[in-house]
Amino acid sequence: MDMERLSKVQIVLLTLLISFVTSIATGIVTVSLMDQAPPSIAQTVNRVIEQTVQTVAPAGQTSATVVTQEKTVVVKESDLISQAVNKVTPSVVRIFTAEKDAPQFLGLGVVLDASGTVATDIGALGGSSNAVVALSDGSRVQASVVTRDAAAGFAYLATATSTADGKRVLWTPIATAGAHSTLGETVVVLSGNTVARIQDGIITSIIPASGGTPQVINTSIPESAIMFGSPLIDTNGELVGVSTEASQASSASGFIPAIALLGASAEQ
Numbered sequence: 001m002d003m004e005r006l007s008k009v010q011i012v013l014l015t016l017l018i019s020f021v022t023s024i025a026t027g028i029v030t031v032s033l034m035d036q037a038p039p040s041i042a043q044t045v046n047r048v049i050e051q052t053v054q055t056v057a058p059a060g061q062t063s064a065t066v067v068t069q070e071k072t073v074v075v076k077e078s079d080l081i082s083q084a085v086n087k088v089t090p091s092v093v094r095i096f097t098a099e100k101d102a103p104q105f106l107g108l109g110v111v112l113d114a115s116g117t118v119a120t121d122i123g124a125l126g127g128s129s130n131a132v133v134a135l136s137d138g139s140r141v142q143a144s145v146v147t148r149d150a151a152a153g154f155a156y157l158a159t160a161t162s163t164a165d166g167k168r169v170l171w172t173p174i175a176t177a178g179a180h181s182t183l184g185e186t187v188v189v190l191s192g193n194t195v196a197r198i199q200d201g202i203i204t205s206i207i208p209a210s211g212g213t214p215q216v217i218n219t220s221i222p223e224s225a226i227m228f229g230s231p232l233i234d235t236n237g238e239l240v241g242v243s244t245e246a247s248q249a250s251s252a253s254g255f256i257p258a259i260a261l262l263g264a265s266a267e268q
Helices: 008-036 039-046 077-091 245-250 258-267
Strands: 049-056 067-074 092-096 105-111 118-121 130-134 140-149 154-159 186-191 197-207 216-219 231-234 239-242 254-257
Touching: 077 092, 077 186, 077 197, 077 231, 092 118, 118 239, 130 154, 216 245, 239 258, 245 254, 254 258
Parallel strands: none
Antiparallel strands: 049 067, 092 105, 092 130, 105 118, 118 154, 130 140, 140 154, 186 197, 186 231, 197 216, 216 254, 231 239, 239 254
């Protein structure tokens, strides 16, 4: 083919053909690279862009002539994590000793129902049967241990209905994730005895229950970021698991699934 003899129209068509073939090749290479990428990278990329569909009906038109507009919204994973933490914060409490003069911080707990039942790590309480629960707004109420689940490492506290100065307490139960966690799923752990701290990671393995030991969700979160009773949440602000003595015995970065916590609570 003599390129010099091509007309302007033929040159344009040839350019379009080359661009089309190049775009197809680029797409194939991108998909291949994504398939080979680690789960953490692939998940972050997949969650960056979310498409929403907005339906608009112009004035005077019927539903048969509805105009559908598509709008691309950029959703950063950091924003999802921030929203999830804000959502779950009212349902996370801090537990202290019952001493009036110098109460000591014991660990974190989560609110299970509207009556104020709190679940925490059995190791945080030790042999204590009484404690003080501090809410996210700073108010504190008396609490007492009602039962202990040694197998899963949970302790359940019943709380007073009002604070020391007589104010009524309004509890916000935590929302729980589904029964099955996903490998590579982004999760966030909450900690901090006075100042709230978070650390994100992914689910790296799910250790099945065996020989009387409970199922454990293992994560990439460093052990230093996990406290007694630290809750593990997903990017929807739902509880995935809780750190307990039982999970720590299986894995330093492990958590007992929330479904086990709720099941044990229902039996009490």
